[in-house]
Amino acid sequence: MENVPESSSKGTKRRRTESSDAGNTSSSLENDLTFSDTLIALRIMRAQFPQILNVSVEPFILKSQLYSSVKNRTQVDRELESLRRDKVLRLFKLNTGQDDHAVMFLDDYLKQIDRVFKRMEGKTRAEFEVFEWFKIHVLDSKLETGIEHQELCSLLSLGGKVKDSHISLLINAGVITRQLIDPNMYWIAIPNIGSLLKGLVQGRKEIISLLSRRQYKEMMLAVLEKKRLRMSPLDMRFHLRDLIGSGHLRSDQTPAGIIIRVSKD
Structure with missing residues (x-):
């Protein structure tokens, strides 16, 4: 491991x-x-x-x-x-x-930010310091999933003078994203995760569809987890844990092994 x-x-x-x-x-x-x-x-x-x-x-x-x-x-x-x-x-x-x-x-997460920073290094100049300010001052004191614009600027200012270009750089890097309901609020985000989130949604639908087409809407776990997904880069094990935990599927122990079933509405 x-x-x-x-x-x-x-x-x-x-x-x-x-x-x-x-x-x-x-x-x-x-x-x-x-x-x-x-x-x-x-x-x-x-x-x-x-x-x-x-x-x-x-x-x-x-x-x-x-x-x-x-x-x-x-x-x-x-x-x-x-x-x-x-x-x-x-x-x-x-x-x-x-x-x-x-x-x-x-x-x-700190590794993820560093990786994005290095990839953008050739495209920008003086604003690079904002990544260090974000890691040292924002992440260390703000533990919640979201942050308000003024609070973000206040924490970043502990590292230096904050400019609009600093905020834009964090947004473009995917480190923060604007909340749709309130443009003055941001989600602290995982950069480069977009394609996996698309796969997550599509994989959920693919597995539910696969089981729903079966007569009893169920399949043995040992058989199901060996199937390859067409719509998601994430593997079957990743999706099954998600779907069981979110209540879309349920697992039942039988003498033959664990059966995965579509949960009734």
Whole structure:
């Protein structure tokens, strides 16, 4: 398994002691469908994040996937909040659904910003410092998924004089996106994630359609997880965890193994 990034936060010791629980990245979903701990689930799903050609995005986990893997949703919310406050990870609001959220380890997110910064380096000049200001002053103090324009400028100004071009650079890099309801509010975002979010939506539809065409709208998990998706670069395991956690599918244990069924309306 690849190494999970270590942060300098209070959660470092906890993560180190649990690193041996991250499991086998190639194991069947039937063997690791549920976990007792949110952080262990995060570690395993990070290690199992699909390798996608031509997409430069650090591993992320959907909140819905955690809901499918840790049966107590209140526990998931409580442990995510603790890890967020300890600056182990960040939560991001996605535009793929009303309550879709992604989770990314903070060290992975900082790598993602650095990668975007390096790619843009030849196109801009003096405004480069805004990326460091954002990492040091905004991410360190603003833990929520959104931020108001004035607060963003105020925090960035701790690094230097903020210009409109600085804000435009952050938007163009995909580090922040404007909220549709209020143009003075931004979502803190994951750069380069657009194509994967499109695949997420299309993959959801493809799997629901696949199961809905079957007589009983169900399929054995061992069979289903081997099918390849045409409409999404994300793998079947990624989508099944999401769809089960969001309530679109359900899993039932039978003597023959786990069956995945379309949830009734």
